[in-house]
Amino acid sequence: MSTDPVALTAALVQCPSITPEEGGALVLLEEILSAAGFDCTRVDRGGISNLFARWGRKGANRTFGFNGHTDVVPLGNPEDWTVDPFGAEIKDGYLYGRGATDMKSGVAAFAAAAIDFVKDTPPDGAIILAITGDEEDVAADGTVALLDWMSETGERMTHCLVGEPTSPNDMGEAMKIGRRGSLTAHFTVTGTQGHSAYPHRANNPLPPMARLMDQLASYELDQGTDHFDQSTLAIVTIDTGNPATNVIPRQTRASVNIRFNDLHTGASLSDWLRAAANEVANSFGVQIETRIKISGEAFLTPPGELSDLIAGAVEAELGRRPELSTSGGTSDARFVKDHCPVVEFGLVGKTMHQVDERVAVDQIGQLKSIYSRILADYFA
Numbered sequence: 001m002s003t004d005p006v007a008l009t010a011a012l013v014q015c016p017s018i019t020p021e022e023g024g025a026l027v028l029l030e031e032i033l034s035a036a037g038f039d040c041t042r043v044d045r046g047g048i049s050n051l052f053a054r055w056g057r058k059g060a061n062r063t064f065g066f067n068g069h070t071d072v073v074p075l076g077n078p079e080d081w082t083v084d085p086f087g088a089e090i091k092d093g094y095l096y097g098r099g100a101t102d103m104k105s106g107v108a109a110f111a112a113a114a115i116d117f118v119k120d121t122p123p124d125g126a127i128i129l130a131i132t133g134d135e136e137d138v139a140a141d142g143t144v145a146l147l148d149w150m151s152e153t154g155e156r157m158t159h160c161l162v163g164e165p166t167s168p169n170d171m172g173e174a175m176k177i178g179r180r181g182s183l184t185a186h187f188t189v190t191g192t193q194g195h196s197a198y199p200h201r202a203n204n205p206l207p208p209m210a211r212l213m214d215q216l217a218s219y220e221l222d223q224g225t226d227h228f229d230q231s232t233l234a235i236v237t238i239d240t241g242n243p244a245t246n247v248i249p250r251q252t253r254a255s256v257n258i259r260f261n262d263l264h265t266g267a268s269l270s271d272w273l274r275a276a277a278n279e280v281a282n283s284f285g286v287q288i289e290t291r292i293k294i295s296g297e298a299f300l301t302p303p304g305e306l307s308d309l310i311a312g313a314v315e316a317e318l319g320r321r322p323e324l325s326t327s328g329g330t331s332d333a334r335f336v337k338d339h340c341p342v343v344e345f346g347l348v349g350k351t352m353h354q355v356d357e358r359v360a361v362d363q364i365g366q367l368k369s370i371y372s373r374i375l376a377d378y379f380a
Helices: 005-013 023-035 100-120 143-153 208-218 266-284 305-317 360-376
Strands: 039-042 049-055 061-069 092-097 127-130 159-162 174-177 181-190 232-239 251-260 287-296 323-325 342-344 358-359
Touching: 005 360, 023 039, 023 049, 023 100, 023 127, 039 266, 049 143, 049 266, 061 100, 061 287, 061 360, 092 100, 092 360, 100 143, 100 358, 100 360, 127 232, 127 342, 143 232, 159 251, 159 305, 174 342, 181 208, 181 266, 208 232, 208 251, 232 342, 266 287, 305 342, 305 360, 358 360
Parallel strands: 061 127, 061 159, 159 342, 174 323
Antiparallel strands: 039 049, 049 127, 092 358, 181 251, 181 287, 232 251
């Protein structure tokens, strides 16, 4: 009897695993995978729950890995939902619930495919599932903890598939062979407070902030590459908090977010941002403090064996070949890339993080079929 990915998706959705709570999702997966012959280890760190599961011999010559997460984003206002967010209700061909799309259906589809595959056609190699409960939050003790533990214990994936939603509108539309990098820079400009009627006695921090923001937003970082769109910089906030019209403030703050391609690194962009801030500070005679957080570096898995494998499986099951994409935000693939070649493929992501998040039931079955074919072709 085959493993039902829809029933497993529903069971996972019913686990209230709002990040960083485990909510019973990893416990459920460990029970199911252990019963199917997988060696399971909890790799919890920093209060975060993670699960490592392997079928086959440790250190096998060929090991296919799957990475995913069971934690979900908060509900927002529960009253805005038309269904129980953790009820896994099925209506009109859709399974509703927080995490239904992002990404409990992907985890369920791969787990179901892997369980049936090793039962029906035991491969000459190993299959690893590295499932985290910390993708939607800071991600410091999730997939990173799993990869650290794998390095320490000699566990290794030869290739890895991340099951995040990858298609904008239609099933099988796209797969991710890379991701843009992301960083956020926070600027604090400090001048001298004074009376707005006597501006010469003050040093207003707002003009230098306006100059800096204009310079950064107007600068063309690049024109894109063969696999990446242009890098982008967005001003996301400018805050002064000054309710008085007769007071020149002492300080103002602003933040920018950069999504960058593989022409840049977090370090090179940080150097550029700091240099721009220092130039403006010297020009206006103010102090500018710059704090930068790099969330992930840009990376690319060059088209080849892994992307061909996945694209071929999608085409065989759906009759369409997915385009190779690097769009979107960050994912845990940014960590896996340092361990082995990694590609992302999953469902349509239209409703992820939304109220009434839902997944088409037939797409869960299609995804399991694609993942099953990937495993069969990989170990053929």
